Amino acid sequence: MRPLAFSYEQTFMSTPISLFDYYLPPELIAQEPVEPRDSSRLLVLGGGVKGGKEGLGVVKLEHRKFSDVLNYLRAGDVLIFNDTKVFKARLRGTIREKEIEVFLLSSRSNSSSVTAAVGEVWGGGSVWTSLIKPGRAVQVGDKIIIKNLKAEVLEKKEDGTVLLSFEISSERVIEFANEHGEIPVPPYVKKVPEKLETYQTVYARETGSVAAPTAGFHFTKELLEKIKGQGIKIEFVTLHVGLGTFRPVKSETLEEHEMHSELVEIKSEVAQKINAAKKEGRRIIAVGTTTTRALEGVAALNNGSLPINGFFDEVNIFITPGFKFNIIDGLVTNFHLPKSTLLVLVSTLAGRENILRAYEEAVKEKYRFYSFGDAMLIL
Template sequence: MKTSDFDYPLPLERIAQTPVEPRHNSRLMVLRRDRTEIEHTVFYRVGEYLNPGDLLVINRTRVIPARIYALKTTGGRVELLLLRREDETTWEALVGGKGLLAGKRVTIPNGPQAEVIEVLEGSRRRIRFSAPVEGYLPSIGQMPLPPYIHTHLENQERYQTVYADRPGSAAAPTAGLHFTPELMGQLREQGVRFAEVTLHVGLDTFAPVTEDDPGEHKIHTEWCELNPETADLINATRKAGRRIIAVGTTSVRTLESAAQKAASGDAVAPFCGPTSIFILPGYTFGAVDGMITNFHLPKSTLIMLVSAFAGRERILAAYQEAIRLEYRFFSFGDAMLLL
């Protein structure tokens, strides 16, 4: 298996720059693993493919305005992109700007001071703020949209799911962006249930794999939680013979991290902590029976994950069909339902 096996040509015009309105009007491609044909519909009709008792597992994480602009003592401008909170005042961050070595201090206008306390891999740094920075973020921070989105987002809430309420992500769990309160209400009325997990998304999830052998790629850790109440609901769903359907690859990673801790006969165990699970073809899924997901970047860990679930050749063929039919790709793009 090579990283190049997960590459595909994508015309730039297929990268969605703005979200569809309303959210549930995005297109939906349905790929069933036990059938050869591909179905095409719209997302607000996703309930036609779900059964009473099915469980949709959603990620409640909320994107924080994590991009901060600061000034060096020389007056030069630098950028800090917060990735992961380590304690009350310490964060792992990506930095943009020269000379940001250990001991360097920067000033954030209308915010706390910050000091680089450790140089990590590449442009990563461990940063310590003079005061907890979260309370300042609404006024000093900007939403960290992915680098392939070049159009200004007027409504910042469109890069949040409608159920996002646990701040901590550097990027949105984009499969959940297609849900509206109205659609979720309709699904509940037909007997589909929802379970909630949290995984705070890091930017590495979307980065391409640069090693020739994907097995040599080091995936960075992300914090996730699946609480005992959710574990009971998931296990009851599995024992009742109903399907567990992850909304997004972040929910997949949380579920499968929890599955690795499960006792015999259970799908998952409660789990809280960092996960570095890397799902490649050949992986045996322990908790996930289906997933809702967007169309992912070439050579990314995410296209490898969906290939592990539905097969590499089938996924790449489906992507080519999506390009032919002018589906929209990536964060603000259309959706796939894999069953």
């Protein structure tokens, strides 16, 4: 029996999405990562901004290299990463001899493992929620041919996705995709990297994402060892990044936006370490908005109270102004798209005016933006 899927959304007075807009010159959109990864730039936004405080004076901004993040961490801090792993989810195939693109997305199963839950088990095969382009070419019952792999369209959904039935298991579908598919980089990245490792964190281990948790790109194995050497604890949660990453806020207000669900796993031993840190007054610093949604989503389902327990289920959380953060005390994050749910999230944490001021400064100083771009540290 499947665990129940929960949802949680904060509802406030009408908030126009236009409040979360800014101008970005196209040339500042990073097209490839820097090497070494921790040589990227870091904009530090400090001053105890947690909770979306506005109008409390000028928040301090500092310009650093990412490797300088060590100077802002202290012994006892708990740095939490999302260890999801990207697979080559974009495939080319045909329907009735017409060329199509198949984009595999995550779905649920009866499994106790996040990795095995990516594709829904169906007999000896698997069923996947997918996107197909062009969508008008698809009808229920259609047979899709992708090289020597076949799939059948089971259902077309109102949100534009389809259910595809494969004759092989989800693990074998992923193996096939990694051999024959393309790296699912965002549309603003014009050149697809040759190696999947380019669009992967160095600590990725749980396969299932169609987009990388890009705040983690800045961490090298050497930097992680230095962090551990300073007495800073490193823990991992898993959130498989899906369709919602590519879905912009098209509604005029935040309240009208339909938030996506994401599969989350927090192991019991990790939950216990988080609870202990909060009880002892030690800082929890999330690496990335996906880690933030995992942690705060689980806490919200617990009515915002501690302790939290081990968790394996879907979480649907839209963090908007007025939200009370219960777990995280700081955030490592990249620079996000205008009018996106992620920009709303960081604005809720640090204050909208503070974030827009920081973004204006980043544009002025020619920081690199988005997935392969530079980073922010919010404390």
